Every structure is written in structure tokens, then in C-alpha cells.
Amino acid sequence: MADALLRVEGLTRYFDVSKPWLNRVIEREERQFLTAVADVSFEIRRGETFALVGESGSGKSTIAKMIVGLLKPSHGRILFDDQAMTGTDGAAMRALRRRFQMIFQDPFASLNPRWHVGDIIAEPMVTFGLARGAEARREVARLLEVVGLSGSDAAKFPHEFSGGQRQRIAIARALSSRPEFIVCDEPTSALDVSVQAQILNLMRDLQDEFGLTYLFISHDLSVVRHMANRIGVLYLGRLAELADGKGLFTNPRHPYSRMLLDAVPDLEMSGRRRKPVEGEIPNPIDPPPGCAFHPRCPYADDRCRREIPQPVRRDGGEVACFGVEEGRI
Amino acid sequence: MAEPLLSVRDLVVEFPTRRGTLRAIDRISFDIREGEVLGMVGESGAGKSITGNAIIGLIEPPGRIAGGEILLKGTRIDDLPPEKMRRIRGRRIGMVFQDPLTSLNPLYTVAEQIIETIRTHLGVSEREARERAVALLDRVGIPAARRRIDDYPHHFSGGMRQRVVIALALCAEPELVIADEPTTALDVSVQAQIIDVLKEICAERGAAVMLITHDMGVIAETADRVAVLYAGRMAEIGPVRDVVQDAEHPYTRGLMGSIPTLTHAHDRLTQIPGAMPRLDNIPQGCAFNPRCPEAFDRCRVERPDPIGRGGGRRVACWLYDRAGVKEAGNG
Numbered sequence: 272m273a274d275a276l277l278r279v280e281g282l283t284r285y286f287d288v289s290k291p292w293l294n295r296v297i298e299r300e301e302r303q304f305l306t307a308v309a310d311v312s313f314e315i316r317r318g319e320t321f322a323l324v325g326e327s328g329s330g331k332s333t334i335a336k337m338i339v340g341l342l343k344p345s346h347g348r349i350l351f352d353d354q355a356m357t358g359t360d361g362a363a364m365r366a367l368r369r370r371f372q373m374i375f376q377d378p379f380a381s382l383n384p385r386w387h388v389g390d391i392i393a394e395p396m397v398t399f400g401l402a403r404g405a406e407a408r409r410e411v412a413r414l415l416e417v418v419g420l421s422g423s424d425a426a427k428f429p430h431e432f433s434g435g436q437r438q439r440i441a442i443a444r445a446l447s448s449r450p451e452f453i454v455c456d457e458p459t460s461a462l463d464v465s466v467q468a469q470i471l472n473l474m475r476d477l478q479d480e481f482g483l484t485y486l487f488i489s490h491d492l493s494v495v496r497h498m499a500n501r502i503g504v505l506y507l508g509r510l511a512e513l514a515d516g517k518g519l520f521t522n523p524r525h526p527y528s529r530m531l532l533d534a535v536p537d538l539e540m541s542g543r544r545r546k547p548v549e550g551e552i553p554n555p556i557d558p559p560p561g562c563a564f565h566p567r568c569p570y571a572d573d574r575c576r577r578e579i580p581q582p583v584r585r586d587g588g589e590v591a592c593f594g595v596e597e598g599r600i
Numbered sequence: 601m602a603e604p605l606l607s608v609r610d611l612v613v614e615f616p617t618r619r620g621t622l623r624a625i626d627r628i629s630f631d632i633r634e635g636e637v638l639g640m641v642g643e644s645g646a647g648k649s650i651t652g653n654a655i656i657g658l659i660e661p662p663g664r665i666a667g668g669e670i671l672l673k674g675t676r677i678d679d680l681p682p683e684k685m686r687r688i689r690g691r692r693i694g695m696v697f698q699d700p701l702t703s704l705n706p707l708y709t710v711a712e713q714i715i716e717t718i719r720t721h722l723g724v725s726e727r728e729a730r731e732r733a734v735a736l737l738d739r740v741g742i743p744a745a746r747r748r749i750d751d752y753p754h755h756f757s758g759g760m761r762q763r764v765v766i767a768l769a770l771c772a773e774p775e776l777v778i779a780d781e782p783t784t785a786l787d788v789s790v791q792a793q794i795i796d797v798l799k800e801i802c803a804e805r806g807a808a809v810m811l812i813t814h815d816m817g818v819i820a821e822t823a824d825r826v827a828v829l830y831a832g833r834m835a836e837i838g839p840v841r842d843v844v845q846d847a848e849h850p851y852t853r854g855l856m857g858s859i860p861t862l863t864h865a866h867d868r869l870t871q872i873p874g875a876m877p878r879l880d881n882i883p884q885g886c887a888f889n890p891r892c893p894e895a896f897d898r899c900r901v902e903r904p905d906p907i908g909r910g911g912g913r914r915v916a917c918w919l920y921d922r923a924g925v926k927e928a929g930n931g
Contacts (some may be wrong), residue, residue: 300790326787433875449761456842463643463814463876468858475868490788493817497860497869520862534792536817538844551790 275314276484277338277577283309284333284345288556305556309508310347312582315452320478320485322516324531325505327354328555334505335456338486339373340364346491351452357410369399376457378437382429388415388440388454389425395448412445417480419473428530435466442473446481454486471497492535496520497588507555507563509579514588524590526568526600562593570594603674604631605808606655606776612667613647613654613832615765615879622879624650626832627668629906632776637799637809639823639840640817641698641750641855641875646829648812650694651854652778654678655810656693657685667870672776694769694807696798698781700761704753704770710737710764711749714771721772736767740797759790767797770805776804780812795822816859820844825912831887838913850913851888 285420289295289302293580315321323331336342338349340356344442349356351367366599372395372531375381382391392414402410412422418439429437438458445453455474459467477483489495495502495516502519504527512525523529550567554558566572574593582589584598594600613625613866627917632638635860642648653659656669657680670678687896689695697703714733718724724732730749737745740763742756753761762782768778783791811823813834819826820840824839827837828849836849847853857870874891877883883890889899898918906914906923 325787434876464816465643465855465872466875468860468871469873471860472869472871491860492788493860493862496862530789532862534789535862536792536795536815536821538817538820538859539863551757552787557904 274317276317276352277315278348278350278353279314279338280312280348280350282308282311282337282349283345284330284337284342285345299566303556305588306508306558307555308337308344311503311505311508311510312347313503313510315484316501317451317484318478319500320487320488320498321423322489322499322502323505324489324492324495324502325530326490326552328552329505330506330508331490332456333470333508335373335454335486335488339371339454340368351560352524365399369395369401369448370450371452371454372447372448372450373454374438374441374458377461377546378434378441379461381441381519382437383442384429386428387425388427388429391429391440392425392444394448395444399448401448410447411443414439414446417477419469426515433461433466438462438466438470439473440552441476442470446467446477449481450483451486452486454488456488457490458487460489462492467494474498492531504531507552507558509563510589510591511564511580512588512590512592513582514586518586519589522586524588524595524600525564525587525592526570526594527564539569548598562591568594570600572599602634605634605673606632606810606851607671607674608651608655608668610668611651611654611665611670613650613659613663614666615663619880623666623882624663624832624879625654626882628829628834629825630669630834630837631864632808632810635803635806635808636824637802637811637822639819639826640810640829641814641819641826642829643814643855645831645876645879647832648814648829649780650832651829651852652780652810654687654777657682658689659756668907670922686840687721690717690773690774691772692776694772694774694777696762696765696769696777696779696782700758700765701753703765704761706753708751709750710756714749714764714768714826716770719769733767734769736771737764739801740767741793742767744903758786759794762786762790762794763797766794766801766831770801770807774806775806776795776808776810778810779810781814782811783818784813784815791818798822816844816856831882832879833887834914834916836913836915836917837906838909838915839911842911842913843921844925846908848913848920849888849895850892850919854891854893886916 285304286307324413325331329586389411392411396402396407411425415422415424418438433522459470487498499516501515503510506527511527523532559566561576561578565575578590580593582591609629611625612630615622615624640648654665665678669676715729718729718732734746736750742763773817783794823840826840826843828835830851835851847856854870854872865893872891885901886899886904889895904916904918906916909915
């Protein structure tokens with residue numbers, strides 16, 4: 272597609288979780304690797320919100336970290352605006368770096384407690400040489416107002432703010448280098464619901480105002496439903512299903528997506544009978560052979576236990592499931 | 601009406617600090633009937649967990665119950681000496697906490713922990729206690745319970761550990777189980793399983809549940825009645841369907857509107873301006889008045905007490921005071 276701002280191709284990341292060398296020698300153990308992300312491909316279009324959902328251990332945060340360059344992929348490529356981010360030299364990478372930013376989950380950990388809020392927000396624009404001195408201070412005041420705080424808050428320290436306000440500061444900092452693309456890793460899961468609503472509304476307003484593209488990472492399907500245009504469902508490091516927001520929620524194809532949707536508590540109290548969810552996520556160090564979901568899947572057959580399904584196009588989305596591929600489900 | 605199982609009357613919990621005494625719970629009253637599930641919701645700092653801890657006598661000093669009373673089947677339990685309270689805790693009131701790793705002792709096997717609890721409270725033989733423990737673990741959904749009972753807590757996954765904790769809470773056949781955010785540390789697919797197990801097994805044994813959570817969805821699926829707390833005070837209490845679908849307190853209405861749902865996508869979420877006040881800075885009058893879209897003069901001066909609204913519902917809001925100046929708005 273022509274208008275992809277970010278493209279991820281065959282992204283894979285291993286972590287070495289071996290015991291120390293001496294233990295391995297004495298206990299005669301092999302090196303052990305944990306595959307956090309395996310062969311994940313997707314693209315994010317300009318101006319959209321693309322969400323990755325999954326439970327713990329599904330690899331969603333690892334993908335986010337690789338995209339912003341905090342982790343190096345083991346295999347695969349990440350293309351930002353058609354420029355590969357792996358192997359790009361310093362200056363070119365630096366020019367790309369300005370164009371994307373990240374918002375983290377815990378606003379208590381992501382802001383330096385010894386810096387003034389104004390300095391925290393000004394740092395990206397100063398680093399990238401966008402503004403300095405009085406100009407930067409004016410810009411900081413403007414950004415604080417954009418995120419719903421007051422310009423005078425620049426002189427305060429992070430501890431003087433509540434969780435929701437700190438997340439606003441983190442958003443102001445992300446906006447400070449005038450990025451096009453923001454990776455949001457569980458931006459509201461540390462917040463109370465009423466504060467979460469404020470932050471989600473703010474993020475939507477900022478997207479309209481600045482034409483931002485979001486990669487939105489969350490475990491909360493209701494939040495994802497509210498924010499995303501397209502959604503990727505991750506299970507144990509692999510993409511199970513890729514669909515537009517409406518499609519996933521009205522007609523989930525992959526058995527795991529169906530199970531996840533069934534597990535969401537029913538606030539409407541429609542009396543919907545949900546199917547009991549079976550089992551838990553397997554240990555990623557020792558994943559089941561074949562499709563990683565097969566031990567919990569009601570439709571699994573022999574092929575699912577042997578082969579790993581590849582994503583197949585279905586209704587404008589992609590599904591990695593033999594059952595769907597063969598028309599059994 | 602029959603005597604409630606648990607009755608909390610005008611409970612006040614205070615924490616003395618260097619800068620003055622903080623009131624974490626300010627005159628909360630509610631009942632739990634036998635066999636019912638009472639949900640308790642609120643945002644962080646609203647006082648949900650402190651209410652639960654007050655009932656089981658586990659307020660961390662220097663915090664203390666500064667007023668009111670807690671009655672278990674008509675007998676006061678808030679002023680019992682620690683030794684007597686210990687006999688009630690576990691025996692008559694079971695507990696399930698958020699993080700299963702902290703409520704299980706990592707140095708003892710699951711069998712040792714459950715058998716000890718059963719023997720302490722019920723005084724049965726070792727052999728019988730073990731049989732009961734196996735049956736209970738099987739009931740909460742631990743596969744191969746007879747073999748796994750001799751494993752240590754770290755051998756179990758998060759969801760399985762929480763099942764063990766539920767078995768431990770229920771092993772002495774308590775009349776009330778206090779579950780404090782029992783699924784918050786778990787993934788969604790596991791959360792649904794745990795809620796189902798907790799609900800079913802308590803219903804089987806006729807144990808009432810006080811379910812403390814910040815998740816309105818869990819309450820909607822599980823509870824019979826729900827109490828909404830705000831800044832240490834009760835905003836609203838009533839049958840869960842009424843409160844979820846037709847909230848009367850402006851705070852509850854705002855809270856419900858701020859929850860994204862699967863069915864209404866891409867509407868703007870209702871947002872409540874501002875944040876819950878800190879305990880050292882609770883406004884005069886109704887604690888919610890600075891954030892309330894419907895506040896009027898009286899709200900800024902006088903604190904509303906819960907007003908009976910019929911059908912077992914009480915709402916602490918001047919909008920519903922018959923003698924009040926303003927008609928009840930329905931939004």
C-alpha cells in the first residue's frame with residue numbers, strides 16, 4: 272500500500288534466557304532462548320490508529336520497543352516512511368528519530384523526578400534543535416495548554432501531579448519534537464477509568480489536531496475498540512488476526528480473538544451467555560509445537576498440532592489459522 | 601427482613617499523620633445479606649480496600665477505626681481483641697487478595713497451607729483435612745489436584761495460584777468471603793474463569809461475597825448489589841442492574857459514561873473533569889461538588905447523607921432530597 276507510514280516485515284526477537292555459563296556446564300544444559308516476537312508483519316497507514324492487543328507475554332511491548340529503537344530486532348525489518356530503520360547510519364537515523372515518539376505505561380516511572388516539568392518537555396525539542404531558550408519556554412507553555420494543563424506548571428516537579436496529569440506531561444513531551452507517529456504502550460492502564468477517559472479523549476483530539484498516527488498497545492479490548500481503526504491480535508509472539516476495528520468486533524475469525532471477546536465482562540448486562548474460556552497462556556520458553564493456540568482451541572486438529580499457520584487474507588484482514596483457511600470454522 | 605450477615609454502621613477509619621488526621625473512610629454504612637454478592641467499586645483512594653481491611657481487623661497501625669461499628673450476625677467484631685479476631689478471620693470470614701503470590705507462603709506446599717488452615721479452624725484429623733483439601737482444589741479447577749497438592753506455590757501459574765487462594769479462603773467454610781481485586785493481576789481470559797469459579801463455589805456453599813474491584817464490568821456480571829465509593833464516602837448503593845443501567849448519583853453516571861464498551865465505538869467518552877480529591881483536601885459539603893455538573897449551592901456547604909430511593913437503593917446526593925430546591929434530573 273502506498274500510504275503506509277510504518278511497515279514491519281518479518282519482525283522477530285529472541286531473548287537469551289540461559290543460565291550462566293558455569294551452571295550450564297555443570298548441569299549440562301543447553302542455551303535457552305525465549306521467542307518474544309516471531310515473524311510479525313503489518314503496516315500502519317498515515318493518520319490511523321493501529322492497535323496491538325494481547326495478553327501478557329504476547330510480545331506487544333517488545334514490538335513497540337523495537338519500533339522506537341530501544342531494542343534491536345533479531346530478524347526482520349522496520350521501514351519508517353519507506354526508509355529502513357535497521358542499518359541506517361547515525362545522521363539519517365537521527366532525522367527519523369525526531370519523527371516518532373513514545374508514551375509509556377507508568378507515568379510515575381517515565382518522568383525524571385529531579386527535573387522540572389518544563390525541562391522534561393523541552394528536552395526533545397532542544398535535542399533536535401527545534402527551539403532554544405525563550406522560544407523553547409514559550410513552546411513548553413503552549414504544549415502544556417494543549418494537553419490541558421497550565422503554562423505555569425512548567426516550574427513544578429512531577430511529584431506535584433496526579434497520575435493522569437503526569438500522563439498529560441508525558442504526552443506533551445512526546446509532542447515536543449513535532450512527531451508524526453507516536454507509539455503508545457498501555458498509556459492508560461495505570462489510570463483510573465474516569466482519568467482514562469480524559470486521556471483517551473485528549474489523544475483523539477490531538478490526533479485530529481496534529482494529524483498524528485498512533486501505534487496503540489493495550490490488553491483492554493474495550494479501550495482498543497474505542498481508539499483503533501485497525502487491530503492486530505497477538506498470541507505468544509505471533510499475529511493471530513489482523514482486522515479493521517469493526518470487523519474484529521462484529522465478526523472475529525480466529526478462535527483466539529473470539530475467546531478474547533467472549534472474556535470481556537458484559538457491562539450492558541444483556542445476559543449474553545459466554546463460552547467458558549479454557550486454559551492459560553503457555554510458557555513462552557517452551558511453546559507448544561504447531562499453532563501456539565492449539566491446546567486451548569476447540570477446533571484444533573492434527574495439522575494444528577504439527578504446522579505453524581501463516582497469515583492468510585480474509586475479508587480485508589489476515590488470519591493465521593488452519594481452521595479458517597480450510598473453511599472448518 | 602432477616603438479620604443481615606454483616607452490618608457496617610457509620611464506619612470511620614482515620615490515619616494520623618504529621619500534618620493532621622486523614623479520614624480515609626468517613627461514615628460508611630451498608631449490609632451484606634447471607635449468600636449475596638455485594639460489589640464495592642471506586643477509583644484508587646476511594647477507600648474500597650480499607651473498608652475490607654477494617655471488616656477483617658487488618659487496618660495497619662497507626663490507622664484505626666475511629667467510629668461506628670461492624671456487626672457479624674449481630675455481634676460486634678470491630679472491638680474484639682486480636683486473639684479473638686484471629687479466630688473469626690479465616691474461619692467465618694475468608695479473604696482473597698489481589699496478588700496470589702503474596703497471600704501464599706512460598707516456603708510451604710499448597711497441601712501444608714490448606715491442611716493447616718482446615719485443622720486450625722475445624723479441628724479435623726490430618727487425613728480428613730487432606731481429603732477435604734483435595735476435593736476443594738478439584739472443585740476450584742486445579743487439574744490432577746491429588747498430585748499437585750504437594751507442589752509449592754511457584755509451581756503454579758498466576759491463574760492457578762489464584763484458584764489455590766480461593767480454595768484456601770473457602771476451606772474453613774466461612775460465611776463471608778472478602779475478595780479484594782481478585783482478578784486485577786490476571787489476564788482477561790483468566791479473569792473470566794476466576795470470577796466464575798469464585799461466584800459458583802460461594803453460591804454452592806452459601807457464602808456471601810464482598811467483591812472489591814475498580815472494574816465495573818466484573819461487578820455487572822457478578823454482583824447482586826453494588827456500592828459506589830468516592831473519597832471515603834458512599835455515593836450510591838443499590839441492586840446492580842439499577843446502578844449500572846440507570847445510575848442516579850452524578851458521579852456514578854460520569855463513571856459509567858467514562859468506560860469504553862465493545863458496542864459503542866468511536867463516540868466520545870464522557871469525562872468527569874478533574875480528579876478525586878486527596879484525603880487532606882476534601883472539599884466542604886459533598887466531596888464530589890467541584891467536579892459535579894449538577895452541583896448547586898447546598899452541595900458546596902452541606903454534606904448529603906444517603907437518601908432512600910426505594911427498591912433498596914440509597915443515593916447520597918441533594919438532587920434527590922425531597923425537601924430540596926431542585927427536581928431530580930435524570931440524565
